[in-house]
Amino acid sequence: xxxAVKKNLILFLTGKVxxxxxxxxxxxxxxxxxxAETGSSLNFAFTLVLSILPRILLAPIAGTLSDRLxxxxxxxxxxxxxxxxxxxxxAAFTLATQELWILYxxxxxxxxxxxxxxxxxxxxxxNMVGQDNLxxxxxxxxxxxxxSAILGxxxxxxxxxxxxxxxxxxxxxxxxxxxxxxxxxxxxDLYANKASLKKxxxxxxxxKNGVSYIxxxxxxxxxxxxxxxxxxxxxxFPVAMPYLVLTVxxxxxxxxxxxxxxxxxxxMVLALVLSARKEIKRKEFSIMGGIVLLSSILILxxxxxxxxxxxxxxxxxxxxxxxxxxVLAAAxxxxxxxxxxxxxKNTPDEYRxxxxxxxxxxxxxxxxxxxxxxxxxxxxxxxxxxxxxxxLSLVSLVMYLYREKMFLKLLREEVQDKTVAxxx
Numbered sequence: 001x002x003x004a005v006k007k008n009l010i011l012f013l014t015g016k017v018x019x020x021x022x023x024x025x026x027x028x029x030x031x032x033x034x035x036a037e038t039g040s041s042l043n044f045a046f047t048l049v050l051s052i053l054p055r056i057l058l059a060p061i062a063g064t065l066s067d068r069l070x071x072x073x074x075x076x077x078x079x080x081x082x083x084x085x086x087x088x089x090x091a092a093f094t095l096a097t098q099e100l101w102i103l104y105x106x107x108x109x110x111x112x113x114x115x116x117x118x119x120x121x122x123x124x125x126x127n128m129v130g131q132d133n134l135x136x137x138x139x140x141x142x143x144x145x146x147x148s149a150i151l152g153x154x155x156x157x158x159x160x161x162x163x164x165x166x167x168x169x170x171x172x173x174x175x176x177x178x179x180x181x182x183x184x185x186x187x188x189d190l191y192a193n194k195a196s197l198k199k200x201x202x203x204x205x206x207x208k209n210g211v212s213y214i215x216x217x218x219x220x221x222x223x224x225x226x227x228x229x230x231x232x233x234x235x236x237f238p239v240a241m242p243y244l245v246l247t248v249x250x251x252x253x254x255x256x257x258x259x260x261x262x263x264x265x266x267x268m269v270l271a272l273v274l275s276a277r278k279e280i281k282r283k284e285f286s287i288m289g290g291i292v293l294l295s296s297i298l299i300l301x302x303x304x305x306x307x308x309x310x311x312x313x314x315x316x317x318x319x320x321x322x323x324x325x326x327v328l329a330a331a332x333x334x335x336x337x338x339x340x341x342x343x344x345k346n347t348p349d350e351y352r353x354x355x356x357x358x359x360x361x362x363x364x365x366x367x368x369x370x371x372x373x374x375x376x377x378x379x380x381x382x383x384x385x386x387x388x389x390x391x392l393s394l395v396s397l398v399m400y401l402y403r404e405k406m407f408l409k410l411l412r413e414e415v416q417d418k419t420v421a422x423x424x
Contacts (some may be wrong), residue, residue, distance in 0.1 A: 008128050009137060010184050012038065015182030016121075016144045019079065022175025023110070023158075024152025027051065029168045030103055032160050039102065047107050049368075051145075055118075056364045062119040063357020064206045067350055071124045074186040075161040078117035079180035083173045085109050085262025090169040099279045119360065123353040126344045130191040134341045139275035142333070146268035150261060193349055210224040221354060222407040223343055226280065226360075229397055230291070235370025236390040237328070244383050245321070248305050252315050262322045266329025274337055283338040284411050288398055291332035295394035303382030 034043050066074060089106040129137045156168075214220050245256045280286050301324050303309060304317045347355045377386050401407050 002130075004187060004190055005129050005133055008190060009140065011182045011186045012128065013140055013144055013181040015079075015186075016141060017147065019174045019179035020145055020148040021151060021155075022172045023114070024148040025156045026168050026172040027107075028153045028156035029160055029165060030107060032156065033165050034100060034103065041147055043100070047104065050104060050108040051111045052364060052368060054108060054369075055115045055362055057189050057356040058112060058115045059119060059361040059364065060207055060210075060354070061203070061357075062116040062316070063123070063353040063355070063360075064203055065116065066120045066123045066208065066353030066357070067210070068203075068206060070119045071127075071353075072183065074120040075117060075124065075183045076180050077189070078113050078120065079176045079183060082110060082113045083176035083180070085113060086169055086173045086176070090166060090173070093169070094166055108308075112419050119304075119353055119357045122356045124188045126351065126352065127192040128186065128188050128190055132343050135277075135279040135337060136275045136384060138337055138344075139271045139333075142336070143268050143271035143275065146264045146271060149264040153257075207354065210351060210358060213351050214355060217346075218225075218406065219411070220343070221347060223339060224355075224359050224362060226397065226401075226407070227339060227359055228366055230294075230394065231363040232366035232370050233390045234294070234298075234332075235299075235367050236374045236387060239371055239374045240291075240378065240383050240387055241301070241325075242304055243378050244301070248310075248312055248383055249317055251318065253317055257323050259318070259325055259360070263325040263329050265325040267333060270330050270333040273335075273373070274333065279341065280338050284408060285341065286338045287336045287411075288401070288408075290331045291394055291398050293331035294328065295391040295398075296333065297324055297331060297391075298394070299388050299391035300324055301328075302387035305382060305384040307339065 031047060034047060086106070089102060089109075120127055125137050125141070126134060145172075159168075214224060241259065241373050245259060246250045246253065274280075301321065304312070304320065343355065344352070344360070374386065
């Protein structure tokens, strides 16, 4: 691997892990604080909405700006803006008032800024490491996110009863500053097309052009639609798992925490494995096989709720569910990594921000919609039936793709074209 690419990856991972871990700890502590102060799960849910809604609404704008502006400056500015924003929140919370609305404003503001940061970073990975190292970079990026998802709640829970919330704000400010420093040292244009120029059309025109571009590219359009479909049906998992473990099986919250933690561990481990391996060549097999595996595991997760198995001991069910979520995490990685690599490779630099952001908007919008729908359906039907329906819906996607054949043909052509280009 080129020395400059190694330097970029090291700096990228340093900034990413520090920033995401700091944010994960802070978000977890904010949730605990609100629950401790109010005892209301509704207030806690409100913070989740504030963290998701800006991503859904602003991702297309963030993607358009990412294509129009210098992405490195946008990334650095986002880190600095997050640090400055939290400094203001910390000052207000310490010197003025400790009412909860301060924390709600803090969450919403950070989510807005983070939307611009995330899209700019994702759009920059291709130019930062080049095509040959995309799988490694995307896998390490996912490993950093998974590690933060594991350590954030653990560290936040351990230190919540020891330190005041002001200290967690200060810690997150420091992590944003470290991330900004790392971003300054990264060469985000290492593999950029120097001849490409940023368009000077209006923001709305650029956004429309991005949508038109996706619609005009059958392969990219199919990838986006498939990603949105997968995210919608997979939204059943975070809703059904707590219901299955706590309500149906009567296990403890500790059991649920370990099971959900195993999911993050599985994603992190497989991400590290994929980062150390050569790029997946048989992407059709990886994506289609991953979808079939994902659908099968969703169906199998519902097995402990079968009437004939409901009397089985929870010790066995606990181990069974851990094994299932580990395989589930592997299935997701076998889908996500090839899809994101293909999106990065097949999108010109001048459109990459808008393509990635529109994918983010579609996927993010499907998740809360799925939460609401599946939460409602869980009260109307057994959990194993709902999981079965969602699993079969994913299988139907594979059947449709093999019957319709257009996407698979395009996929094989894209993979073949890229392989020939690399060999040449």
